[in-house]
Amino acid sequence: MASQVQATPAPKAPGLSRKASEALHAYLFVSPWIILSIVFTFGAMLYVFYLSFTNLRLFNTPDFVGLANYTSVLQNKLFWTAVQNTLEYAVVVTFFQTWLALILAVILNAKIRGKQFFRIGWYIPSVTSSVVISLVFVWVFFKQGILNFALVTLFGWAGFQPVAWLTDASAHTALPALMLLNISTTAPTFMLYFLAALQDIPEEIYEAASLDGAVGVARFFKITVPMLRPIIFLVVVLGTIGTLQIFDQAFIMTQGGPLNQTTTINLLIYQAAFTNSEMARASAMAFILFVLIFFLFLVQRRFLGENSQ
Amino acid sequence: MATKATTRPAAVPVTQAKTVEREPMYYVLMTIRYIVLILMTIIFLGPFFMALLGSFKSTAEVVAWPPTFLPKEWRFQNYVDVWNVLPDEHGNSYFPRWLLNSFILSASIVVAQLFFCSIAAFAFARLHMPGKGIVFAAMLSTMMIPGMVLMIPKYQILNALHLVNTYWAIIIPGVVSAAMIFMLTQFFQSIPKDLDEAAQIDGAGIFTTYWRVILPLAKPALVTLALLTFQGVWNDFLNMLVLLNTPDMFPLTVGLAFLRGQYGTFYNVVLAGSMFNTLPMVLLFIIFSRFYVQGATYSGVKG
Numbered sequence: 350m351a352s353q354v355q356a357t358p359a360p361k362a363p364g365l366s367r368k369a370s371e372a373l374h375a376y377l378f379v380s381p382w383i384i385l386s387i388v389f390t391f392g393a394m395l396y397v398f399y400l401s402f403t404n405l406r407l408f409n410t411p412d413f414v415g416l417a418n419y420t421s422v423l424q425n426k427l428f429w430t431a432v433q434n435t436l437e438y439a440v441v442v443t444f445f446q447t448w449l450a451l452i453l454a455v456i457l458n459a460k461i462r463g464k465q466f467f468r469i470g471w472y473i474p475s476v477t478s479s480v481v482i483s484l485v486f487v488w489v490f491f492k493q494g495i496l497n498f499a500l501v502t503l504f505g506w507a508g509f510q511p512v513a514w515l516t517d518a519s520a521h522t523a524l525p526a527l528m529l530l531n532i533s534t535t536a537p538t539f540m541l542y543f544l545a546a547l548q549d550i551p552e553e554i555y556e557a558a559s560l561d562g563a564v565g566v567a568r569f570f571k572i573t574v575p576m577l578r579p580i581i582f583l584v585v586v587l588g589t590i591g592t593l594q595i596f597d598q599a600f601i602m603t604q605g606g607p608l609n610q611t612t613t614i615n616l617l618i619y620q621a622a623f624t625n626s627e628m629a630r631a632s633a634m635a636f637i638l639f640v641l642i643f644f645l646f647l648v649q650r651r652f653l654g655e656n657s658q
Numbered sequence: 659m660a661t662k663a664t665t666r667p668a669a670v671p672v673t674q675a676k677t678v679e680r681e682p683m684y685y686v687l688m689t690i691r692y693i694v695l696i697l698m699t700i701i702f703l704g705p706f707f708m709a710l711l712g713s714f715k716s717t718a719e720v721v722a723w724p725p726t727f728l729p730k731e732w733r734f735q736n737y738v739d740v741w742n743v744l745p746d747e748h749g750n751s752y753f754p755r756w757l758l759n760s761f762i763l764s765a766s767i768v769v770a771q772l773f774f775c776s777i778a779a780f781a782f783a784r785l786h787m788p789g790k791g792i793v794f795a796a797m798l799s800t801m802m803i804p805g806m807v808l809m810i811p812k813y814q815i816l817n818a819l820h821l822v823n824t825y826w827a828i829i830i831p832g833v834v835s836a837a838m839i840f841m842l843t844q845f846f847q848s849i850p851k852d853l854d855e856a857a858q859i860d861g862a863g864i865f866t867t868y869w870r871v872i873l874p875l876a877k878p879a880l881v882t883l884a885l886l887t888f889q890g891v892w893n894d895f896l897n898m899l900v901l902l903n904t905p906d907m908f909p910l911t912v913g914l915a916f917l918r919g920q921y922g923t924f925y926n927v928v929l930a931g932s933m934f935n936t937l938p939m940v941l942l943f944i945i946f947s948r949f950y951v952q953g954a955t956y957s958g959v960k961g
Contacts (some may be wrong), residue, residue, distance in 0.1 A: 368786050374864045375787035382834040389831045390800045393811035400810065453698060456691050467695055469947050471702050476939040478893030480911040481932040484918055485709040488925050491722040495708050503701075539794055541951060580760045594804045597895045601915050615806045622810050623668065623900055635807040642804060 356584050382385035394639075399634035401415035418633035426615060427538035428634065429608060432641075434524060435613045438595055442531045443588040450584065451535040453574060468544070478598035486530045487602050518607035527598050527611060531637040535591070539584045546580040547573070582653040586646060593642050669840035677738045706936075713737075720926040736930040739875055743927060744905070750903050757934060758911035759902075763828050763909060764891040768884050770833035775883060776876065778834065779842030784854060794843075797836045809900050816901060820834065827901040832891065838883050845879035846872060882949040910935050 355584035376383075401418055422428050457467055474482065489496050497511035514526040558572050570616070572582070596615035599605060605612035614634065622631035712720045713736055715729040744752045781787060782794055811822065812831060813822065821827045849872060857871045873880070895911045902908055914931050921927055942952060 371786040371864065372788055375781035375785035376788070378781035378785070379787075379793065381774045382778050382839060383835070385831060385834055386797070386800060387835075388722070388805065388815065389812055390808060391796075393808050393815070394803065396811040396814070397807060438928065456694060459691065461688070461691060461695075463695075467699065468951075469944065470699060472942055472947070472950065474702060476889055476893075476938050476943045478708065478895065478911050478939075480893070480895050480914050481936050484914060484928055485705055486931050487918070487922075488712065488720075488929065489705045493721050493722075494706070495723065495725050498723075498725050521749075537702055544768065545951075547726070588781065589800060590804070594806060596806060600899075601918065615804075618806050619809075619896075619900075623813070628810055632810055635804075635810060638804055639807050642802065646802065 360632075368455075371495050385530060395634055397632045401630050402634050405629040405632075407628060411629065414629075418630050419637075422630065422633050422637065427612065428614075430609050431614045431617050434518065434609075434611060435593055435615075438528055438531075439522060440614070441528050441591055442535075442592045444586060445528075446532045446588055447581065448585050450539035451577070451581070453536065453540045453544050454547055455569060457530065457540070457544060458547045468541070472541065474534040475538040477534075480601060481583045482530065482534055483598050483601040486526075486598075487515065490526050490530075490602075491516075497625065501632040515603055516607055521610065523603055523607060523611045527595070527602070530598065531592065531595070533559045535588070539588070542580055542584055543577060546577050550576050578653070582649070585653060586649055589645055589649065590642055593638070593645070670760070684946070709929050710933065713926060713933050715926050717924055717926050720929070725738055734925070736926050737933075740917075740927045740931040740934075743921065743931075746906065752908070752913065753931070753934075755906060756908050756910045759825075759907060760892055760909040760935075763898075764888045766825070766829050767832040767891050768887050770829065771835055771883060771887050772880055774834045774881065775838040776842055777868060778839045778871060779846055780872055780920060782839070782843040783858065784867075784872070786853075797839060800836050801840075805896055809896065813900055815830035821899055823903045823907050825907075828891070828897060835887065838887060842876070845876060849875050878949065878952065881946065882952055884946055885942060887944055887950055889942070892935070892939065 400411065402413055402415060405411040406416045410563045453471075457464060488494055492511050494514075495516065500509050500580040501511060503509075512520050512522055514520075514522045516523070545638075552575070554572060555568065558568055595613050596614055596619065599611050599613050599616050600619065603611040605616050615638070618631050620637065621627045621634065695899045708725075711727070711729060712731045714734065715726070715736075716731070716733055719730060741753050742751045746752055772779055782790065785794075815825045816822050816830075821830070853871055853875070857867045862870065892909075894909075895910060895915070898909050898912045899915070902912065905913070905916065914928070914935060917931055918928055
């Protein structure tokens with residue numbers, strides 16, 4: 350019977366029930382994903398975990414070294430700087446981009462002219478590569494850049510002086526500059542999610558609430574925010590996972606500088622693995638990052654997820 | 659409230675806007691809305707618009723203080739310069755090569771995913787499959803794993819197969835995508851089941867049902883997949899940076915980052931190079947914008 354099991358378009362094998370034939374087809378159809386994910390995802394995860402207990406550098410035969418990589422990473426001051434930078438970045442960016450996206454969606458959800466223009470126009474940064482965004486913002490943030498020009502024009506009277514946002518170590522502006530850049534380029538994407546969800550809130554709920562006197566800000570917090578809770582959860586989770594992995598901008602714009610103020614976990618992993626050929630050490634950091642992301646996901650699910658109240 | 663024919667409270671927007679007089683407060687609120695919207699547009703798009711103008715300025719003007727708005731003299735030459743900026747040992751420029759590499763990689767992965775993702779989604783959405791729930795959940799869970807964590811083993815595996823620094827290093831792991839299978843599964847589930855049943859009564863096999871009945875109905879979702887995947891590969895940086903190592907194999911993103919290292923002070927040339935990466939994506943987006951929004955809302959996953 351096994352010989353009749355193959356990917357013929359119309360299986361009419363007498364001994365094979367319709368259900369069994371469907372199941373075989375189904376697994377055949379999904380097999381490309383199954384094979385690739387066993388190799389490049391699940392197998393790869395196990396392999397990273399294994400590597401993190403070895404002394405692999407690049408091409409040597411790995412020997413088991415126990416927890417040596419983890420103790421060395423956890424005793425490294427630069428690693429903790431990177432963890433701090435990454436967490437600060439993730440918290441600030443996720444918080445502001447979620448609120449900004451939500452507020453903009455509410456503003457745009459009203460009957461206003463030119464809605465389509467804003468929706469489409471604001472999405473343009475989202476179709477732009479992180480590389481180009483980084484290159485553009487290096488130019489925006491440098492000392493004679495347009496950000497300084499705008500700020501001097503607006504606040505020059507209060508004594509604002511141009512800052513070299515990405516390179517001035519004493520001003521501590523490099524990490525906030527990266528935050529600002531990420532908030533302003535990803536908020537519009539998440540706004541689309543909120544806008545789609547807002548259109549699903551029945552108008553009657555608002556009408557009922559306005560009879561009860563809930564208008565304006567009260568209406569926003571008492572109806573809109575609770576109704577959008579699942580989407581808020583999604584946006585916070587996606588935002589956190591994305592921001593904890595910040596790499597491209599830090600790699601291209603600052604290389605972690607000035608004075609490691611923008612060194613992130615991913616930047617350290619990359620440098621360890623692909624610049625310094627310390628694969629095992631990089632694997633240990635990668636695994637710590639994975640655990641961190643998973644832990645934060647569980648925390649968020651606890652406090653924001655569907656069953657949290 | 660000075661209206662005659664309504665008992666509604668003032669806060670509820672009235673549908674026959676033109677015939678109804680509104681409170682002054684309404685106009686104040688509307689004005690505030692527009693001010694916020696215009697301000698945000700300047701913040702969101704201003705940098706990119708200024709970068710576009712900057713790509714036409716001279717090297718001196720693009721860093722001048724105070725910055726100019728329109729270029730004093732439109733230098734289209736910057737685009738020619740960046741095209742020829744980095745010649746290889748035979749005197750051929752690398753830049754067009756980078757563009758071509760980006761295009762080849764993006765197009766190949768789109769073609770592969772159109773088939774492999776849609777057929778997997780067909781199985782998830784339409785076929786009897788024991789253990790489907792587990793496989794599907796496993797697939798969704800992979801979307802949470804950080805890309806950098808997988809880079810190390812990916813590099814090792816592809817290196818062992820002698821595929822690093824070839825197109826295959828990008829294409830083979832890219833032929834399926836959990837996010838796209840998920841999006842298509844959602845879409846296929848919305849197609850009425852009677853259609854495949856009718857096809858099967860007519861004697862169509864399972865593959866024929868997928869190929870002749872479901873795929874033609876899924877065109878909008880397939881266009882969405884093609885656009886989002888093309889854009890994803892075209893804009894990808896980390897994979898390409900790790901897996902493609904020599905300038906002749908670089909895609910445009912890695913090439914541009916490389917240019918910044920070499921010619922970082924020539925902002926005008928770097929900006930002109932950036933436009934080669936961005937403008938095609940913006941153009942595709944403006945032409946096909948409805949498909950992007952559909953993708954974002956269908957899957958709930960960042961495209």
